[in-house]
Amino acid sequence: MSLPEFETLTLERDGPLTVMTLDRPERLNAFSVTMARELLAAFDALDADRETRAVIVTGAGRGFCAGMDLVPTEETGGNVFGLDASVDLDGPESARIRDLGGQVTLRIFRMTKPVVAALNGVAVGVGATMTLPMDARVVSAKARLGFVFARIGVCLEACSSWFLPRLVGMQTALDWAMSGEIVDAEAMLKAGYAAEVAEPEALLATAKARAMRYVEGTSPVSVAVNRQMLWRMAGAAHPMEAHRLDSRVMVALSEADGLEGVTAFAEKRAPVFAKAPPEDLPAVFDWRAEPSWR
Secondary structure: OOOOOOOOEEEEEEOOEEEEEEOOHHHOOOEOHHHHHHHHHHHHHHHHOOOOOEEEEEEOOOEEEOOEOOOOOOOOOOOOOOOOOOOOOOOHHHHHOOOHHHHHHHHHHOOOOOEEEEEOOEEEOHHHHOOOOOOEEEEEOOOEEEOHHHHOOOOOOOOHHHHHHHHHOHHHHHHHHHHOOEEEHHHHHHHOOOOEEEOHHHHHHHHHHHHHHOOOOOOHHHHHHHHHHHHHHOOOOOHHHHHHHHHHHHHHHHOOHHHHHHHHHHOOOOOOOOOOOOOOOOOOOOOOOOOOOO
16 A cells, blocks of 8 residues: 655655654644644554554654644634634534544544654644654653643643543643643653653664564554553443453454464464454454544
8 A cells, every 4th residue: 555645744664664754844843734634644544554563653853743833824714723713612512622633632542553652852732742642652862842731821632631641640740731841851751751762863763663562573453452452441430341341352362363373372483463453353342432522
């Protein structure tokens, strides 16, 4: 499958990996309505691409993403965040309001391929929140991160009030959100936001090495299922919910890639996993389902 082309993104293959680069360096890769739409289309394409086993997201130039592009355009209308401000927030039409960053993070949440962020520079606002549902964040020693919403008079967006405390703990999430301060790579690592810190010249290679850990010798279906189970069970009310899910999925996988894995182990050979997401995900659970929007 050939990779699609976009105005604000570039996609490049490297074996089983696809590197997605936010490509508006003259604006520090600021997030726009066009970029949001293209991110949704790109993740759709990569999820369906059997050649892509993992995705790495980075930025062109000296920044990762400087947040929402706050210069009004015809696309955003009178609201620089791309929201319809004419809707009555107390009326039934308010149910259709969805922030663009949230649509992107929920699409990443639904991915069946591992997604690794390679933060090459500043990541603030939606540039920070879009990285939260990714599976690992490798950051440059020069990277800076900021949930700066309180400093511009708005609130956490892109589902970050759900993702951030699960990633760094409530105390750190509260501190970062209420202060709106910019934190450095050391603070990101200490908080558990970053998996690794790399020198700028080694950032992409380090991110690729981490992504390959999720690719080499693993079942693509198992990786997809485990990724989804962990995220979805993060909000479960009782471990019985996980027990019900993993029991059913284990039965389905034990008759597919699980059978090949056990046979290969007994025969002392490398397994050959022929199944791949999204087509071969076990049908005992709707892995793309989301709660109804009200």
